[in-house]
Structures are given as C-alpha cells and as structure tokens.
Amino acid sequence: MKELVTTRLWLRPIGAAEARSVAAGVPGAGSAWAPGYPAVSDIVAVGGYLEHRDAAGDPRPFGHYQLVRRADGLTIGGAGFHGPPGERCDVTIGYGVIPAARRSGYATEALRALLDFARVRGVALVHGTAERANDASQRVMTAVGMVLVGEDHANRHYAIGWGGQPEG
Numbered sequence: 001m002k003e004l005v006t007t008r009l010w011l012r013p014i015g016a017a018e019a020r021s022v023a024a025g026v027p028g029a030g031s032a033w034a035p036g037y038p039a040v041s042d043i044v045a046v047g048g049y050l051e052h053r054d055a056a057g058d059p060r061p062f063g064h065y066q067l068v069r070r071a072d073g074l075t076i077g078g079a080g081f082h083g084p085p086g087e088r089c090d091v092t093i094g095y096g097v098i099p100a101a102r103r104s105g106y107a108t109e110a111l112r113a114l115l116d117f118a119r120v121r122g123v124a125l126v127h128g129t130a131e132r133a134n135d136a137s138q139r140v141m142t143a144v145g146m147v148l149v150g151e152d153h154a155n156r157h158y159a160i161g162w163g164g165q166p167e168g
Helices: 016-024 040-056 106-120 135-143
Strands: 009-013 064-069 075-081 090-097 125-131 147-151 155-161
Touching (some): 016 040, 040 090, 090 106, 106 135
Antiparallel strands (some): 009 064
16 A cells, blocks of 8 residues: 655555554554654544454555654654545545644645545545634644534534535
8 A cells, every 4th residue: 555645744554563553652663753643642543443444354545644754754643534435435534743743734734635535536525523622623624625514512523525515
C-alpha cells in the first residue's frame, strides 16, 4: 500500500504491527516520533483500526495513516477513515496532530489529501465530527469544503459529497 504525498507530509498507511506500537506508545523499528506523539486520540484511532481489522479484515486503503512531516521525518499525528465505504458509498474521517504542530495547516493538508483519495475511489459522501468546543477542528473541516449538517449537545457534524448535497 502506497503512502500519500502532499507538499509537506507523507501519509503512511498503518499496518497491524505499527498500530500495536502506537497503542503501546513505543516506536516500531524505523519509526521516528515527534515529542507528544502518540496523543490519546492517536491511540484511540489505532485501537479502532485494530478492532476493525480483527472483526472484518484489514480496511486498508480506508484505514489509518500516520502523518509524517517531510522536513524532518517525524510522525506528528494521524488521520484516516473509520472503515471502508458503507452501503451509501460513504465514509467517516478523523484526524489530529500533536500540539506542537498545530496551527501550521498540517491537519488541513492531510484532510484534503484524504478527501481527494476518497473521491477518486468512488466515495460519494464523507462525514466528520468535531466536539462543539473544538473550533480548530471545525475550521479545518470548513477549510476543505465540508459543511455543517447537524449538531447535538456534544458535537457538530460535517460532511462533503460529490454529485449532490451532503446529507447528515
């Protein structure tokens, strides 16, 4: 499985061995992590990847990706899909970067790459959720063209679709 390349990042698809390393907080062979990686959200994301893998098989290429900064080769976060496309050809996406790498556009860059990846593979609709208090994450989704489609007491729900308006 090939990595995705952006201007400043490599998005490296994670496999089971590396996911277990992230979950344990111990870099695998050949891994270089920036201080602060993995964050709790990274551990949760790779746990979801491993659960899906154990229950239904490896979801790659619609799995989890490590965000590796090209300038220094350090992993600064993660992004990816919560699983392969569903019956409506839709996926859910998530992302995060370590605090020291925030406000630098890395999350936006990674999300754009994953949206392009999904679109060219026939995905019709991508969902994303941000906590109501997480203005930064909401700005990232808005910056890539996702629109607010609903909210509840804890979260705001965003979506982007191709060939029609996104539905909640």
